Amino acid sequence: MSEQPWVSTKEAALLLGVSQRTVQNWVDRGKIKASLTMGGHRRLSREDVKKHLSTVHPLLTGNDETFVLPAINSDTTLRVLIVEDDYAILRLCELQFSHFSVPHQLFLATNAYQGLIMVGKYQPHLIFTDLKMPHIDGLHMISEIIKMPEMKHTKIVIVTGLETREIMKMGTMPDGVMVLPKPIPFNTVETILYQQANAIKAATDNASTPYDAAD
Known part of the structure; x- marks a missing residue:
């Protein structure tokens, strides 16, 4: 549509x-x-x-010269990155995410280059990305992300207005990557946030549980 x-x-x-x-x-x-x-x-x-x-809204200007990386609020808060070159859609996402009840910190990138910088700095737990972007497309960015060992538990969701046949022409879709259509189904997005937040909590709880060795 x-x-x-x-x-x-x-x-x-x-x-x-x-x-x-x-x-x-x-x-x-x-x-x-x-x-x-x-x-x-x-x-x-x-x-x-x-x-x-x-x-x-200077944050969304896409001007790399004024691109400033924000600080992380908490190591345990769900970190969400949105990579989208349409400033209006980014702004809409920012407004919609502010109404979600799932605690999270939102990071916005206007191109794949900024997205990769933010991935390296913040190691987001959840990434939403467009496919058609200038210079570096979304699939290329995703292929770089999945090569990073520290990002193996990150969930990646493609949000695109492209038809399936158009996506297939761009390249092979990596395993485990979810695809959502535009206009963005924000009810589904909120559900994904819940699922990823619960997965992080479960992983944190398991990591903090002491291991009882057998006698």
Whole structure:
């Protein structure tokens, strides 16, 4: 399912993380272009909204020169990495994940290069990645990740709008990698978070249990 080229002021507000009235004010000031429907409703270009997002949310600009790595909150908190070159989708994920009840720390990367840097620094327990990205595609990034011994327990989920035949043309899918469609099914994503958080807790509990040697 392809994205519509136009969004309402309400949808734009969700993507930008501001109030609907703020979006309306930006339109009135000419900061974001809009057109009117026959019914008098404003419609904003999705591309214009994406461009404006990069000015109101510096974390998602994709500018490697200003790319700053955040600190880890806790060694035991579920660490989740999202790699996606569409800033609007990243922003939507950030908003949706903030409503999840599963404790986690979220890291965002706008390309596979940033994603690999974050993997090396944070060793995330769970990775969601797009496939079609500039320079390094998602499958190549995944192939590099699965070579890392310290990442053997990390769950990788591909989130893509590509059809199965298009994915197959890109290369062989590694074993154990899950594929989700776009638009992103966030109910399924939350379930995956629960499962991975429980798996981490079980592994931590087992590691902390003393071994009783037989007499």
